[in-house]
Amino acid sequence: MKGLRIYLPFTVNEIKRQMSYKGAFYLFILISTFGSFVSYFLWSAIYGSSPQAVLGGLSRSEMTVYIFMVYVTSAIVNISISDWVSEDVVKGTVAMQLIKPMDYRLSLIARATGVMAYQFVLPSVFIWIGLEVYKYFVLGLGFTALANIGLYLLSSLMSFLIFVLFDFCVGMIAFFTNYIFGLLMVKEALLSFLTGQLIPLSFFPAAVQRIFDFLPFSSMIYTPVMIYLGKYRGGELAWVLLRQLIWVLLLYGLGSLIWRRVTKRLVVLGG
Amino acid sequence: MIEVKHIRKEFVTPKKYPGLKGAIKGLFRREKVRKVAVDDISFTIEDGEIVGYIGSNGAGKSTTIKMMTGILRPTSGEILVNGIDPAKNRKENAAKIGVVFGQRTQLWWDLPLSESFTILREIYDVPREDYESRMAFLNEVLGLQEFFDSPVRTLSLGQRMRADLGAALLHNPKVLYLDEPTIGLDIVVKDNIRKAIRRINREHNTTVILTTHDMGDIEELCSRIIIIDEGRKIYDGTPEHLRDTYGSHRMVRAEVSRPLSGDLWALLQVEPQACIADYDPQRKLVEIRFDKNRLHVPQILHGLMQLTEVSDVHIIETDLAEIVKQIYTHGASEGRA
Numbered sequence: 115m116k117g118l119r120i121y122l123p124f125t126v127n128e129i130k131r132q133m134s135y136k137g138a139f140y141l142f143i144l145i146s147t148f149g150s151f152v153s154y155f156l157w158s159a160i161y162g163s164s165p166q167a168v169l170g171g172l173s174r175s176e177m178t179v180y181i182f183m184v185y186v187t188s189a190i191v192n193i194s195i196s197d198w199v200s201e202d203v204v205k206g207t208v209a210m211q212l213i214k215p216m217d218y219r220l221s222l223i224a225r226a227t228g229v230m231a232y233q234f235v236l237p238s239v240f241i242w243i244g245l246e247v248y249k250y251f252v253l254g255l256g257f258t259a260l261a262n263i264g265l266y267l268l269s270s271l272m273s274f275l276i277f278v279l280f281d282f283c284v285g286m287i288a289f290f291t292n293y294i295f296g297l298l299m300v301k302e303a304l305l306s307f308l309t310g311q312l313i314p315l316s317f318f319p320a321a322v323q324r325i326f327d328f329l330p331f332s333s334m335i336y337t338p339v340m341i342y343l344g345k346y347r348g349g350e351l352a353w354v355l356l357r358q359l360i361w362v363l364l365l366y367g368l369g370s371l372i373w374r375r376v377t378k379r380l381v382v383l384g385g
Numbered sequence: 386m387i388e389v390k391h392i393r394k395e396f397v398t399p400k401k402y403p404g405l406k407g408a409i410k411g412l413f414r415r416e417k418v419r420k421v422a423v424d425d426i427s428f429t430i431e432d433g434e435i436v437g438y439i440g441s442n443g444a445g446k447s448t449t450i451k452m453m454t455g456i457l458r459p460t461s462g463e464i465l466v467n468g469i470d471p472a473k474n475r476k477e478n479a480a481k482i483g484v485v486f487g488q489r490t491q492l493w494w495d496l497p498l499s500e501s502f503t504i505l506r507e508i509y510d511v512p513r514e515d516y517e518s519r520m521a522f523l524n525e526v527l528g529l530q531e532f533f534d535s536p537v538r539t540l541s542l543g544q545r546m547r548a549d550l551g552a553a554l555l556h557n558p559k560v561l562y563l564d565e566p567t568i569g570l571d572i573v574v575k576d577n578i579r580k581a582i583r584r585i586n587r588e589h590n591t592t593v594i595l596t597t598h599d600m601g602d603i604e605e606l607c608s609r610i611i612i613i614d615e616g617r618k619i620y621d622g623t624p625e626h627l628r629d630t631y632g633s634h635r636m637v638r639a640e641v642s643r644p645l646s647g648d649l650w651a652l653l654q655v656e657p658q659a660c661i662a663d664y665d666p667q668r669k670l671v672e673i674r675f676d677k678n679r680l681h682v683p684q685i686l687h688g689l690m691q692l693t694e695v696s697d698v699h700i701i702e703t704d705l706a707e708i709v710k711q712i713y714t715h716g717a718s719e720g721r722a
Contacts, residue, residue, distance in 0.1 A: 119507070120507055120508050120510065122507065123503065123504040123507045123508070124504075127493060127496065127500065127504060130496060130500070131493075131495050131496065134495055134496075135495075206489065207489060209451065209456050209486065209489065210486070210489055210490070210491040212454075212455065212456045212475065212479075213454055213455075213456065213479055213482070213484040213491065214479055214491070214508055215476045215477070215479040215480035215508065215509065216476065216479075216508055217476070377458065377475075378458055379397075380456070380457060380458070
């Protein structure tokens with residue numbers, strides 16, 4: 115634990131840094147909530163014009179919860195550390211990280227934790243509370259069970275780890291190509307699709323879903339949100355959580371492997 | 386003690402072709418270009434030495450420093466810093482060294498300087514009492530308190546460099562690597578930085594390795610210099626020895642009333658190239674370059690006074706910069722051949 119303590123300042127600092135760029139942050143909230151409402155009205159129209167009440171295993175009310183819980187979840191999971199890696203590589207500042215007696219990946223994850231903590235408070239918790247109130251009084255579904263909330267939080271934490279560990283591997287590509295901005299755009303687009311951020315994965319054909327089972331993406335956002343909705347029970351629930359844990363371990367190992375290769379052929383740009 | 390044994394570093398980069406056509410060609414062809422940045426360099430540095438590591442731009446100085454700090458891994462050869470291989474045990478090595486890259490900063494750009502020091506205290510696990518006394522020392526030597534609460538991005542270059550030096554010294558490192566620590570600084574700040582480096586070296590017996598293009602840094606700080614060119618070591622010794630070996634010429638500059646009435650070399654009975662006199666009619670100056678192993682200043686002055694009327698005399702010592710310039714140009718042409 116003493117080993118991890120030295121990374122705490124990175125977390126604290128990231129929170130401070132986030133607070134010093136408030137304007138940009140509120141703009142981000144505004145744009146992303148706007149996106150959620152667009153998607154809410156879109157799905158309302160789809161449900162309104164469909165003869166069936168349940169689409170892809172979700173009722174209209176459940177879809178509302180899905181959309182806003184995706185928003186809450188991605189705010190605390192989707193923290194792009196590959197942006198930081200690519201910045202460090204392009205500007206050559208990675209040298210300044212490597213002269214410190216610390217693990218580069220852990221320092222990045224510590225920073226990401228800072229962002230996560232900040233975004234969890236602002237705005238996730240408020241949206242979440244708002245959603246619960248709406249769910250109780252308007253949708254008449256009652257509050258979500260505490261057990262589901264607890265499992266959701268556990269699952270989200272693993273989602274966060276899966277995301278940042280995966281994103282670290284993506285960021286490593288910057289060491290080979292020196293520039294990955296285009297690639298990061300592609301990553302964003304692909305992830306919004308594959309993680310279930312745009313469309314619940316249950317809408318995909320069964321064969322495609324089977325492929326998704328072997329990829330880490332569904333574990334990033336879809337899994338915790340479905341847990342929140344209480345869609346998994348008993349053995350299935352244990353399996354999706356275990357699968358998340360396996361992905362955490364696998365991606366951790368993969369990242370270590372790539373990092374070892376990268377440090378062997380590292381080129382520091384500029385001077 | 387730092388031991389560097391036969392290190393070599395090659396960079397492999399894909400070949401770039403010129404122009405748009407070339408860029409398209411580059412998409413399909415992947416020819417690799419191998420560039421040797423450091424070629425078989427060895428040296429040993431004892432504790433408490435201040436060593437100047439110099440060479441022209443792109444000679445491989447920074448690459449060597451990066452290998453010694455564990456950022457880069459040598460293609461072949463071995464480095465031991467107090468018994469630790471920095472490439473294999475980067476973190477263990479990093480805890481015991483301080484590094485300043487003059488063109489970069491290790492401080493947190495968006496936060497007040499004080500925050501950076503708090504973070505570094507945690508990272509290097511400096512006990513609180515040590516931190517207090519260390520900060521008192523750094524404040525005294527570098528004057529950090531003036532801007533301790535300002536965000537790093539608002540600091541001037543001189544302030545930032547002092548702050549970076551302070552940050553590198555917070556954990557009392559055994560070895561301090563300085564990559565161009567005085568780049569772009571004014572004379573007063575340069576002088577302060579040099580004084581600080583000297584004091585730290587004296588009081589804590591810190592080994593200092595610095596690269597620089599400023600010969601003033603070398604003359605004021607270094608007891609030893611290593612010169613590299615095109616990745617190879619071409620000199621390792623004291624600055625005085627360098628001056629004795631390479632700077633065999635001295636110069637006398639005299640203000641005179643009229644041109645010399647004869648050849649000085651003939652009068653002094655040496656061959657023409659051992660004593661070259663140039664007359665500048667506009668400024669009425671005579672510059673005499675002479676071989677200091679053959680002739681002495683009194684002889685020159687004596688001869689000069691026989692040939693003209695002298696009103697003032699300056700004796701100019703060949704400065705290190707001049708010698709180093711000669712070595713760089715000489716070394717480079719040798720490498721090309």
